[in-house]
Amino acid sequence: MSPFRDNLFAGKSAFIAGGTSGINLGIAIRLAELGAKVTVCGRDEDKARRAAATIGNGALGLSADVRDYEIVRSAMVQAHDTHGALDIVISGAAGNFLAPALAMSANAFATVVDIDLNGTFNVFRGSHDLLNTPGASLIAITAGQAVNAMALQSHACAAKAGINQLVRVLALEWGPDVRVNGISPGPIADTEGMKRLAPDPATRAAHEARIAMKRWGTARDVAESAVFLCSDAAAYVTGTILDCDGGSQVGDASRLDMSRGLA
Ligand code: NAP
Ligand code: COA
Numbered sequence: 001m002s003p004f005r006d007n008l009f010a011g012k013s014a015f016i017a018g019g020t021s022g023i024n025l026g027i028a029i030r031l032a033e034l035g036a037k038v039t040v041c042g043r044d045e046d047k048a049r050r051a052a053a054t055i056g057n058g059a060l061g062l063s064a065d066v067r068d069y070e071i072v073r074s075a076m077v078q079a080h081d082t083h084g085a086l087d088i089v090i091s092g093a094a095g096n097f098l099a100p101a102l103a104m105s106a107n108a109f110a111t112v113v114d115i116d117l118n119g120t121f122n123v124f125r126g127s128h129d130l131l132n133t134p135g136a137s138l139i140a141i142t143a144g145q146a147v148n149a150m151a152l153q154s155h156a157c158a159a160k161a162g163i164n165q166l167v168r169v170l171a172l173e174w175g176p177d178v179r180v181n182g183i184s185p186g187p188i189a190d191t192e193g194m195k196r197l198a199p200d201p202a203t204r205a206a207h208e209a210r211i212a213m214k215r216w217g218t219a220r221d222v223a224e225s226a227v228f229l230c231s232d233a234a235a236y237v238t239g240t241i242l243d244c245d246g247g248s249q250v251g252d253a254s255r256l257d258m259s260r261g262l263a
Helices: 022-033 045-055 069-083 106-130 154-174 192-197 201-210 219-230 253-259
Strands: 013-017 037-042 060-063 088-091 136-141 178-185 241-244
Touching: 013 022, 013 069, 013 106, 022 037, 022 045, 022 088, 022 192, 022 219, 037 045, 037 069, 045 060, 060 069, 069 106, 088 106, 106 136, 106 154, 136 154, 136 219, 154 178, 178 219, 201 253, 219 241
Parallel strands: 013 037, 013 088, 037 060, 088 136, 136 178, 178 241
Antiparallel strands: none
16 A cells, blocks of 8 residues: 555656666656656657556657767656646656676776666756756756775666765755755666666575565555655655665675574
């Protein structure tokens, strides 16, 4: 049972970069269920159209690459002109693959930084004069890589760490009219991200054992965190990163297994 009332976001306009699949699509669906008029964008036009049909409530699905400021800006202008000044902007587009730094070309590293970090700057910077203020809420989708060094993830660690700091700086510069926060999901089931990061059952089981909540999250879990951050319940919350990760960042719960057999 969700604690949020059905029409919480009636009359609100939301733009979700990277909202055409996975976690971000889950957020888009939830915002629309609560009454928001939603626009999603990704690179693939057909996928964006299909996502909009799934989201419903008059959702708009646009093709735009967040690496190109003018293109993503024009998608946000279209969202603004169709659904009204933006109350909610979510920057969730990302790219990732497992590779040691020595197996990455300069372009491989730059590609991930460009999508995740520069893309988030482009989306937030490009949205600013399209926002409905005061009260607009911006959310970056970051990850545990921002604060935990992980082998095979130099590009994602660098990019997501940059996003966390960008969130904090924009919160300082754009308050009090705009709140800027991040959500750091843990491993979320049935996503492209986890297909890439935990491709086999043994890795998946090891991930699960380490988590306090003993399960992977769902896109809906993350969506409810986004709903909270966009709602008046979070009116005094800005510049923070909300870990929606079942306790993943707290530590390693699998160490408990070592206590079996201890007095
Ligand atoms: P996903 O399904 O692959 O979603 C990525 C989205 O971004 C898609 O809509 C994709 O559409 C779009 N995209 C990719 N490159 C783009 C670009 N250059 N310009 C515009 N859109 C672009 O991934 P996911 O696993 O759900 O991850 C979503 C977010 O959650 C990411 O920020 C990820 O870092 C974060 N996260 C995920 C997990 C997890 O467990 N999956 C954990 C922690 C954090 P197109 O391919 O059509 O462009
Ligand atoms: N190991 C090492 N290098 C890799 C790699 C891998 N597994 N996958 C891609 N690269 C390199 C490419 O070789 C290329 O470098 P080069 O030009 O020096 O050869 C560079 O990365 C860019 O690859 P390209 O395929 O041209 O980029 P793209 O912009 O078309 O796609 C990616 C971006 C690579 C991030 C792609 O995986 C993607 O589109 N991801 C989106 C979905 C996703 O990752 N979801 C999970 C989100 S957490």
